Amino acid sequence: MNSIFLKSAAVAFASVAASLLLTLIVVPAMGFPVSRTIWLSSTVCPLVLAWVASASTFWQSDRLKSAHRELARAHAQLAAAHRRLQEKASRDDMTGMLNRESFFAALDGSRRKSDRGALLIIDADHFKRINDSFGHLTGDEALLLIASAIERGVRGGDILGRIGGEEFAAYLIGATEQEAKRVAERIRREVELIRFRPVDERTIPLTVSIGGTLCGEDAHVSDLMRAADRRLYQAKHRGRNLTILDADIQAAA
Structure with a gap:
């Protein structure tokens, strides 16, 4: 969970930095002053949206990786059980020799x-x-x-x-x-x-x-x-x- 928080924070702050950079370039180029509202919008909106979206993405990714690990573990256990059954079916119950x-x-x-x-x-x-x-x-x-x-x-x-x-x-x-x-x-x-x-x-x-x-x-x-x-x-x-x-x-x- 800590890793998801840190990765989401990194993405959110990177989004804020990119948003502010674009604001400083685009808004003056269009002939508008960079007001407090624009500054606030350029900071808060990407911060909230990027943090939520990235956190959700990283969380789903972690769940998928965990599911893959569980599936691989279950597959290995099933394969081992299958080998044991095959071995048991090939052996004489009393002596342990091949039947x-x-x-x-x-x-x-x-x-x-x-x-x-x-x-x-x-x-x-x-x-x-x-x-x-x-x-x-x-x-x-x-x-x-x-x-x-x-x-x-x-x-x-x-x-x-x-x-x-x-x-x-x-x-x-x-x-x-x-x-x-x-x-x-x-x-x-x-x-x-x-x-x-x-x-x-x-x-x-x-x-x-x-x-x-x-x-x-x-x-x-x-x-x-x-x-x-x-x-x-x-x-x-x-x-x-x-x-x-x-x-x-x-x-x-």
Whole structure:
């Protein structure tokens, strides 16, 4: 408010100065004397009119700037809320990993940038037995432990998702065959090391079977999934707690 008053005063006094200057030039040039009334009119009228008009203009301008700031703040908050909603919609509620749809979208996007990499499908072994024996809440606890183990096993920047009830997937960006084997085996080992004791002191073993495939240059996501699924089936068929990448078998330690 003080700034509006000062700016309006400056405009008003400038208007008075301009009015008096014109009066001193124009009135004598027309052959009239500069009387007290003319002096008063040349001072008071521009002072009042300019002050009121400029104050109103500056006030409206300040209100408009304030409205623009509020609008920008509201827009930023709305954009942030929208990003949070998008992020929440893309995540699995329980594990925080990407859900199935978002994982495959991220996989497809990464494949467009770099052809090299490996896809792993990770499935919890005998998980129905845990749900049937201890209930689904205990099963959820086991899944969270397995999800944490998978996160410890992958590298920074790899894409993780929960693509089924007890099935996870990892896309190892830019991984070679040897890197993919090391990561897959590290995940398997991290899960195997979990000491899960849902009741009493008895430890319930948790293991995973992992099927993986290297990503060929022209392979589609559906082709990669089928290839990794076949390796996962082989791991299950050969006794579980195994990692199989393409045709090679990494036996449990």
